[in-house]
Amino acid sequence: METLCPVFMGERIWGDSVKNVCHLTTAHDWNDTRIFKKECISLSNSQLAVHLVAPGDIQMVQDGVHIHGVNFPSHNRLLRMMLMSWLVTKAAVNTKSDIYHFHDPELLPCALLLKGLGKKVIYDVHEDVPRQILSKSWIYKPMRKIVSRVFEMFEEWASRKFDAIIPATPTIADRFNKINNRVVCVNNYAILEDIPTDIDESCEKGIYVCYTGAISDIRGIRQMIEAIEHTSAKLLLAGAFSCPDLYKEVTATPGWDKVIYLGEITRDEVKEVMRRSVTGLVLYHPEPNHIYSQPTKMYEYMSMRIPLVVSDFSSWRKMADKYNCGICVNPFDICGIASAIQSYIDNPGIARDMGLNGRRAIEADFNWDNEEKKLLLVYEEILK
Numbered sequence: 453m454e455t456l457c458p459v460f461m462g463e464r465i466w467g468d469s470v471k472n473v474c475h476l477t478t479a480h481d482w483n484d485t486r487i488f489k490k491e492c493i494s495l496s497n498s499q500l501a502v503h504l505v506a507p508g509d510i511q512m513v514q515d516g517v518h519i520h521g522v523n524f525p526s527h528n529r530l531l532r533m534m535l536m537s538w539l540v541t542k543a544a545v546n547t548k549s550d551i552y553h554f555h556d557p558e559l560l561p562c563a564l565l566l567k568g569l570g571k572k573v574i575y576d577v578h579e580d581v582p583r584q585i586l587s588k589s590w591i592y593k594p595m596r597k598i599v600s601r602v603f604e605m606f607e608e609w610a611s612r613k614f615d616a617i618i619p620a621t622p623t624i625a626d627r628f629n630k631i632n633n634r635v636v637c638v639n640n641y642a643i644l645e646d647i648p649t650d651i652d653e654s655c656e657k658g659i660y661v662c663y664t665g666a667i668s669d670i671r672g673i674r675q676m677i678e679a680i681e682h683t684s685a686k687l688l689l690a691g692a693f694s695c696p697d698l699y700k701e702v703t704a705t706p707g708w709d710k711v712i713y714l715g716e717i718t719r720d721e722v723k724e725v726m727r728r729s730v731t732g733l734v735l736y737h738p739e740p741n742h743i744y745s746q747p748t749k750m751y752e753y754m755s756m757r758i759p760l761v762v763s764d765f766s767s768w769r770k771m772a773d774k775y776n777c778g779i780c781v782n783p784f785d786i787c788g789i790a791s792a793i794q795s796y797i798d799n800p801g802i803a804r805d806m807g808l809n810g811r812r813a814i815e816a817d818f819n820w821d822n823e824e825k826k827l828l829l830v831y832e833e834i835l836k
Contacts (some may be wrong), residue, residue, distance in 0.1 A: 470501050471550045472503065472547060472548060473501070473549050473550060473551040474505060474549035475491065475492055475504045475553045476506075476544045476553070476554040476562075477506045477507075477554070477555040478506075478537055478556050479555075480556070482504060482506035482519050486620070486748075487504070488514075489646075492515075492517045494827060495831065496515065496516035496517050497516070500831070501518070502517045503517070503518045504517050505520045505540050505547075506519065506521060506522070507522060507536065520547070522539045537559050537562050538562065541559070545566070549571075550571075550835065551571075551572045551831065552566050553574040553576060554574070557603070557607065560575075563610070564610055567613050567614070574618060575614045576618045577617060577624050579745075580740070581603060582603055584740075584741040585599055585600040586739070586740050587740065587741060608628075611628060612632060616635070616830050616833075616834060618635075618638050619637050621637065621639065621640075621746050622639075622744075625637040638826050639746060641819050641823055642818060642820060643819070644815065644820065647756070658800070659684060659686050659797065660688050660729045660730060661685050661686075661687055662687070662690070662728075663691070663732070664690045664726070664749055665747070665749050666691055666692060667689070667692065667698070668693075670736065672736060672737060673702055675783055676735055677708060678786050679707075679790040680710050680711065680790075681706055681707035682787070685794070687710060687712065687733075688712050688729060689711050689712065690716070690717050690722060691715075722752070730758065731759050731761050731792075731793060731796045731803065732758050733760075734750050734762040734768075735781070735789065736763050738763065738765065742763070743766075744765070750768075754811060755811060756811075757808055757810065759778050759796060759803050759809075760772060760777060760810070761792045761796075762779075763781065763782075768780060777806050778806065
């Protein structure tokens with residue numbers, strides 16, 4: 453009896469039996485939004501038997517996804533990258549899957565091994581890693597260009613052998629279109645079902661702005677704190693600092709007394725932070741990997757009906773202008789950042805209207821429903 457998968461354009465037929473697919477990651481938590489909540493659950497809902505191998509002490513089935521945790525008790529970066537990859541791959545092979553879908557560049561050698569075993573392999577490219585390497589503080593600066601180029605050559609050579617490449621942004625897709633015949637950009641857009649429809653507009657927003665996510669120098673933490681000092685606002689800051697020294701340094705700056713640091717919080721708590729905020733900040737520095745990125749937090753702000761204050765990158769400006777949902781600023785211009793924040797506080801009606809514009813853009817264009825169809829099409833082509 454054939455397994456039917458009701459999705460778009462009628463019914464999709466995977467084949468004569470249930471197909472197993474396995475997602476592998478060494479660098480993300482099992483409940484990562486893109487990997488688990490979007491891709492794995494979408495595939496599970498489409499009548500595939502989905503396995504997810506990820507770091508952690510966990511063995512369970514969640515939302516139809518079989519989660520296999522792998523423990524490796526070491527904080528040494530190089531050791532983790534080398535040994536954790538093999539442990540994750542070993543656990544993945546045990547699932548006896550038809551397709552292996554991996555999410556981290558350190559898994560490239562293991563993915564080549566899986567291809568050598570005759571498996572179907574998908575490379576999910578979250579970041580433009582060669583450009584990302586150029587900003588890695590833990591790599592000796594004079595060596596970064598060499599490391600970046602060597603990795604890029606290896607990544608492109610390996611990617612020619614995979615059954616599909618799934619980049620997270622159009623810019624990354626442009627790189628891989630030249631080297632693989634099946635490249636499908638699956639953007640990291642918001643899940644409509646996760647977006648509250650009953651947002652309480654009476655909630656106090658007058659003095660709060662927010663930033664949620666990883667906290668680092670190149671993501672603008674110093675500029676956020678300095679700018680907030682020159683406004684009547686307070687900054688709701690949620691996430692983990694990239695290193696303890698950075699935390700010590702910024703907490704000693706004058707603007708820190710206007711920061712409410714919440715640490716790492718749950719997704720429901722993140723939504724509450726956004727609900728209380730008059731604007732959301734994304735003040736990334738113009739690093740090579742940032743300029744064409746699509747930060748998830750930007751779409752989450754929009755989905756929660758709050759306008760943006762974002763770095764003045766061409767692609768971000770194009771979106772902000774088209775949908776009238778945010779203000780673009782030079783991420784190093786403290787006065788410009790402060791002025792943008794204060795303009796929302798002083799004009800709550802304009803802030804509300806721009807927030808609604810952002811929400812409409814999410815519902816029309818920037819949502820996971822559209823991206824899910826592209827993901828399922830890739831799987832259909834490979835399984836055929």
